[in-house]
Amino acid sequence: MELRLYDTLTKEKRPFTPLDPENVRMYVCGPTVYDFAHIGNARPVIVFDVLFRLLRHVYGAGHVTYVRNITDVDDKINLRAARDFPGLPLNEAIRKVTELTERQFHDDVDAIGSLRPTVEPRATEHIAEMRAIIEKLVAGGFAYVAEDHVLFSPQAMNAANKVLPRYGALGNRSLDEMIAGARVDVAPYKRDSTDFVLWKPAKPGEPSWPSPSGITTPGRPGWHIECSAMAWKHLGERFDIHGGGIDLVFPHHENELAQTCCAFRADRMANVWMHNGFLQVESEKMSKSTGNFITIRESLAEWPGEVLRLNMLKTHYRSPIDWTSKSLEESSKTLDDWYAVAADARGDRPADAVIEALSDDLNTAQTITALHGLRHAAASGGERERGEFAASLRLLGLLSMSAAEWKGRKQQASGIDAQQVDRLLADRTAARARKDFKESDRIRDELAAMGVAIKDGKDADGKPVTTWEIA
Numbered sequence: 001m002e003l004r005l006y007d008t009l010t011k012e013k014r015p016f017t018p019l020d021p022e023n024v025r026m027y028v029c030g031p032t033v034y035d036f037a038h039i040g041n042a043r044p045v046i047v048f049d050v051l052f053r054l055l056r057h058v059y060g061a062g063h064v065t066y067v068r069n070i071t072d073v074d075d076k077i078n079l080r081a082a083r084d085f086p087g088l089p090l091n092e093a094i095r096k097v098t099e100l101t102e103r104q105f106h107d108d109v110d111a112i113g114s115l116r117p118t119v120e121p122r123a124t125e126h127i128a129e130m131r132a133i134i135e136k137l138v139a140g141g142f143a144y145v146a147e148d149h150v151l152f153s154p155q156a157m158n159a160a161n162k163v164l165p166r167y168g169a170l171g172n173r174s175l176d177e178m179i180a181g182a183r184v185d186v187a188p189y190k191r192d193s194t195d196f197v198l199w200k201p202a203k204p205g206e207p208s209w210p211s212p213s214g215i216t217t218p219g220r221p222g223w224h225i226e227c228s229a230m231a232w233k234h235l236g237e238r239f240d241i242h243g244g245g246i247d248l249v250f251p252h253h254e255n256e257l258a259q260t261c262c263a264f265r266a267d268r269m270a271n272v273w274m275h276n277g278f279l280q281v282e283s284e285k286m287s288k289s290t291g292n293f294i295t296i297r298e299s300l301a302e303w304p305g306e307v308l309r310l311n312m313l314k315t316h317y318r319s320p321i322d323w324t325s326k327s328l329e330e331s332s333k334t335l336d337d338w339y340a341v342a343a344d345a346r347g348d349r350p351a352d353a354v355i356e357a358l359s360d361d362l363n364t365a366q367t368i369t370a371l372h373g374l375r376h377a378a379a380s381g382g383e384r385e386r387g388e389f390a391a392s393l394r395l396l397g398l399l400s401m402s403a404a405e406w407k408g409r410k411q412q413a414s415g416i417d418a419q420q421v422d423r424l425l426a427d428r429t430a431a432r433a434r435k436d437f438k439e440s441d442r443i444r445d446e447l448a449a450m451g452v453a454i455k456d457g458k459d460a461d462g463k464p465v466t467t468w469e470i471a
Contacts, residue, residue: 001352001355001356001359002015002359003015003016003054003058003359004016004359004360004361005241005272005274005361005362006274006318006361007271007272007273007274008170008249008273008274008275009165009169009170009257009273011172013361016240016272017271018059018240019238019239019240019271021059021063022063023063023064023065024055024059024063024064024065024240024241025064025065025067025235025236025239025240025241026048026051026052026055026064026065026066026067026239026240026241026242026243027067027068027069027227027230027231027234027235027239027241027242027243027270028044028048028066028067028068028117028242028243028244029044029068029069029227029243029244029245029248029252029253030068030069030070030071030120031070031071031101031102031105032071032074032076032077033070033071033072033077033097033098033101033102033105034074034076034077034079034080034097034098034101035076035080035101036101036104036108036295036296036297037104037105037108037109037295037296038286038293038294038295038296039279039281039286039294039295039296039299039308039323040245040278040279040286041296042108042109042112042296042308042312043245043276043279043312043317043321044243044244044245044276045109045112045114046112046114046309046312046313046397047243047276047312047317047362048066048068048243048274049113049114049115049397050313050358050362050364050396050397051241051243051274051362052064052066052115052117053115053395053396053397054355054358054359054362054395057350057355057395064118065118065119065234065235066117066118066119067117067118067119067120067121067230067231067234067235068117068119068120069120069121069122069123069226069227069230070098070102070120070121070122070123071123071223071226072094072098072102072122072123072124073123073124073207073220073221073226074223077094077097077098078090078094078206080097081093081094081096081097084096084097085097089205090205090206090207091205091207094207104297108296108297108300109296111296111300111305112296112300112305112306112308112309113305113306113309113397113398113400114397115397119234121230121233121234123221123226123230124207126226126229126230126233127209127221129229129230129232129233130199130212130221130225130226130228130229131212132229133225133228133229133232133259133260133263134150134198134199134212134213134225135212135213136262136263136264137150137152137198137259137262137263138150138212138213140262140263140265141156141160142156142157142160142262142263143156143198144191145213145214145215146189146190146191147189148200148201148211148215148217148219149187149189149197149199149200149201150197150198150199150200150211150212150213150215151189151190151191151195151196151197151198152195152196152197152198152255152258152259152262153191153192153194153195154167154168154192154194154195154196154258155192155194155195157258157261157262160262163265163266163267164261164262164265164266164267165257165261165267165268167254167258168254169257170249170250170253170254170257170273171249171250171254173250196222196224196251196255197222198221198222198224198225198259199211199212199213199215199219199220199221199222199225200219200220200222201215201217201218201219202217202218202219202220206220207220208220223252224251224252224255224256224259225259227252227256228256228259228260228263228269231256231260231269232260237260237264237266238264238266238268238269238270238271239269239270239271240270240271240272241270241271241272241273241274242256242269242270242272242273242274243273243274243275243276244274244275244276245275245276245278246275246276246277246278247278248275249275253273253275256269257269257270257273274317275318276317276318277315277317277318277319277320277321278320278321279320279321279323280320280321280322280323281294281322281323281324282322282323282324282325283322283324286323294323296308303328303332304332304335304406304409304410306335306397306398306399306400307328307331307332307335308328309396309397309398310331310334310335310368310398311323311327311328311331313364313365313367313368313396314327314331314364314365314368315364315365316361316362316363316364316365317362317364318361332410335398335406336406336410336469337375338371338375338389338393338398338399339399339403339406339407340403341375341378341379341386341389342375342378342386342389342390342393342399343390343399343401343402343403343406344402344403345378345383345386345387345389345390346383346387346390347384347386347387347388347389347390347391348387348391349387349388349391350388350391350392350394350395351370351374351388351389351391351392353370353373353374354367354370354371354374354392354395354396356370357369357370358395364396367396370392371389371392371393374388374389374392375389377389378390407469410470411470416450416451416452416470421447421450421452421468424443424446424447425443425447425454425466425468427439427443428440428443428444428447428454428466429464429466431443432464447468448471451470451471452468452469452470452471453468453469453470453471454466454467454468455467455468455469
């Protein structure tokens with residue numbers, strides 16, 4: 001089956017042909033480590049994890065390199081460090097903040113079933129590469145030094161030879177249109193209002209490094225040059241796929257593309273640019289001011305990670321997604337059913353219908369539809385059908401535990417004490433045996449108030465048996 005992906009730069013869906021099938025290369029922008037990641041941050045993590053899994057399925061696990069960076073130098077990090085550790089030198093406080101936040105991020109994305117990337121570079125470990133790209137840009141006339149800053153000139157890029165892409169091509173807008181819709185730093189040392197910072201002088205106490213281009217004052221990099229440098233270091237001057245959220249198209253990805261293409265005199269940085277759509281909560285934009293700001297960690301306290309994962313995959317990655325309690329409840333019930341049908345099945349060949357849907361620009365919405373069909377075939381079929389269903393779920397990062405583990409995890413996430421439930425059920429069984437139906441009904445109501453639904457039936461020998469689940 002042919003893999004087709006939508007490219008933000010060319011605005012078309014076309015067949016994916018890797019530069020080197022023996023080493024398919026993908027870069028995705030990762031977190032800035034200063035606080036817990038919110039549920040919107042989980043979307044690119046899950047989307048590109050599914051793409052990573054699909055590429056590994058198609059080309060082989062050892063033939064895909066996935067790079068997702070860690071931004072560990074940023075003004076927000078500096079502010080958080082000064083606030084949380086006022087008694088420490090700033091650099092030491094920054095290290096504590098970034099190490100703690102990176103650990104929190106890893107715990108959260110592990111819990112939602114995402115594989116670790118092949119390489120996870122930290123920005124501060126790639127200063128030499130940043131300096132090298134900056135030197136290339138200055139030497140080529142695309143950047144200039146002013147008052148201890150190095151600035152990139154989009155005007156110089158657009159005036160250069162036709163090999164380079166037009167600045168603004170990724171966002172499909174003119175330079176004037178992009179600047180009109182964005183906040184631009186105004187500074188007297190800029191030659192043009194559209195110029196952006198590659199390097200800037202560090203404030204006293206901030207992390208700093210020797211500056212490029214003859215600047216004697218120690219400084220630190222701008223945000224955009226960090227990803228250009230890390231992608232170059234680990235994937236080369238040109239690679240296959242660059243991913244991230246749609247909010248990164250401008251200015252971050254536009255500037256990344258400009259820096260890399262101008263430094264290496266190339267028409268492309270990545271062959272395919274992929275961007276996932278926005279996430280809103282209960283039909284409103286997520287914001288701390290409106291009280292609907294949700295972190296991944298908070299969501300995991302209420303739901304198992306696979307519920308969050310399935311809920312995210314029900315919408316095509318390029319479409320906006322509305323994150324609602326109703327949708328999460330539906331995802332939870334769906335997984336309860338899928339675990340009951342396939343958790344203990346063994347299979348290593350995903351269904352063709354699933355691969356076909358994923359190969360159509362990662363159409364996870366169509367994939368979910370195919371899974372419902374596979375579920376019915378598995379429930380009425382034999383081990384082959386159950387194995388194919390199970391392998392398809394595992395390809396998506398689902399069905400990672402046994403049925404018993406899944407039930408226990410859901411109980412833990414819901415806050416229900418399974419031992420207390422079992423004790424109450426034993427008391428209810430005893431009450432029914434002595435025909436004390438008033439007490440039996442009272443216990444049933446108590447369980448219902450706890451969020452537990454019970455079902456009375458008979459076992460294979462015809463003896464009464466009661467099972468329970470989270471309502």
